[in-house]
Amino acid sequence: MTVSLKHPSTSPLITIYMPTHNRLDNLKRALLSVQAQSYGNWELIIVNDGSSDGTKAFLDSIQSDQIRVFHNDKAKGACHARNTAIQAAQGEFITGLDDDDEFSPDRLEVLLSSWQPQYSFLCTPVTICKGSTQKEHPFFIGPISIESMLVINKVGNQIFCKTEHLREIGGFDEEFKAWQDYDTWVRFIERFGPGLKLPKSTYLQHESSSVSITRSPNRLKGFYQFLAKHEHLMDQKQRNAMKCWEHIIKGQWVPLRVLASADHAIFKYSFFHNIKRILGR
Incomplete structure (x- = not known):
C-alpha cells in the first residue's frame, strides 16, 4: 500500500x-x-x-x-x-x-x-x-x-x-x-x-513508578474474568502460564514446578519476579 x-x-x-x-x-x-x-x-x-x-x-x-x-x-x-x-x-x-x-x-x-x-x-x-x-x-x-x-x-x-x-x-x-x-x-x-x-x-x-497496578484487587479480578472467558481455548502449557500470572499478580512466589513447566515467553517474567522477591524489590 x-x-x-x-x-x-x-x-x-x-x-x-x-x-x-x-x-x-x-x-x-x-x-x-x-x-x-x-x-x-x-x-x-x-x-x-x-x-x-x-x-x-x-x-x-x-x-x-x-x-x-x-x-x-x-x-x-x-x-x-x-x-x-x-x-x-x-x-x-x-x-x-x-x-x-x-x-x-x-x-x-x-x-x-x-x-x-x-x-x-x-x-x-x-x-x-x-x-x-x-x-x-x-x-x-x-x-x-x-x-x-x-x-x-x-x-x-x-x-x-x-x-x-x-x-x-x-x-x-x-x-x-x-x-x-x-x-x-x-x-x-x-x-x-x-x-x-x-x-x-x-x-x-x-508510566509512574509510584503506583503498582500489578497487585491491585482489580488486576486479580480481571485475571479471573479472563481465565473464565478463555480457558476453554487453552492447552496445558497455556494453563501453566496462567498459573504463573496468578502468582505474579498476587505478589507470591512462582513455584519451581510451575516455573519449569511454563512457556519460554512467560518463563523470564516469572523468573525475574522471583528474583525481585529475593532482593526485596
Whole structure:
C-alpha cells in the first residue's frame, strides 16, 4: 500500500479513539502528538468520561471537523468510552491512544504503509517513559497467533485494524475490571486470525513508578474474568502460564514446578519476579 501524504483525501481515513478522565495536562500532550502526525487523513474521537477538572471546557473549545468530542456526565469506565468512539468512527482503519501516552510523529504513516491483508491487525513495540528516561521494549516482533497470545499479551494496549472488525467483536468488554485489552485482542485473533508486530516503536507509554497496578484487587479480578472467558481455548502449557500470572499478580512466589513447566515467553517474567522477591524489590 502506498501512502499519499501530500493528498491525504485520496488515502484511507484513520480513526483514533481516546478516552479521558481528569488528566487535562496529559490529554493536551496526547492531542499534540496526534496533531503532529506526518499522515494527515485522520479523525480523533475523544470521549470525556465524567471529568471534573476543566476537560469539558477544553474539549469543547477544540472541536472541529477532524476532532470530535463526546461527554459522559458521569464516569462509565474506559471501555465504555472506547466503545462509544468505536461506534462513532468513520475511518476505514482504527487505532487507540490513551490520554497519558503519545504517538511518535510517524505512527500512522508507519502503520498504514505496513498494512498487509494477510494479517488481521498491526501493532508496534512501545517506548516506556519514566520521567526523563525512555526505554524501548522491542519484544515479540513478528506474527502473533492465538496460541502465543494465550500465554502472554504480546500486543500491548493498542492495535491498528479495520474499524468494521473491531465493531464486529463488540469492542471492549465493559464488565472487565482489568485485562480488558488482553481480552479484546484474544477475541480479535480468534475471530479474524493472526496479527503482526512491527519492529519499530511508534508509541510512547508514560508510566509512574509510584503506583503498582500489578497487585491491585482489580488486576486479580480481571485475571479471573479472563481465565473464565478463555480457558476453554487453552492447552496445558497455556494453563501453566496462567498459573504463573496468578502468582505474579498476587505478589507470591512462582513455584519451581510451575516455573519449569511454563512457556519460554512467560518463563523470564516469572523468573525475574522471583528474583525481585529475593532482593526485596
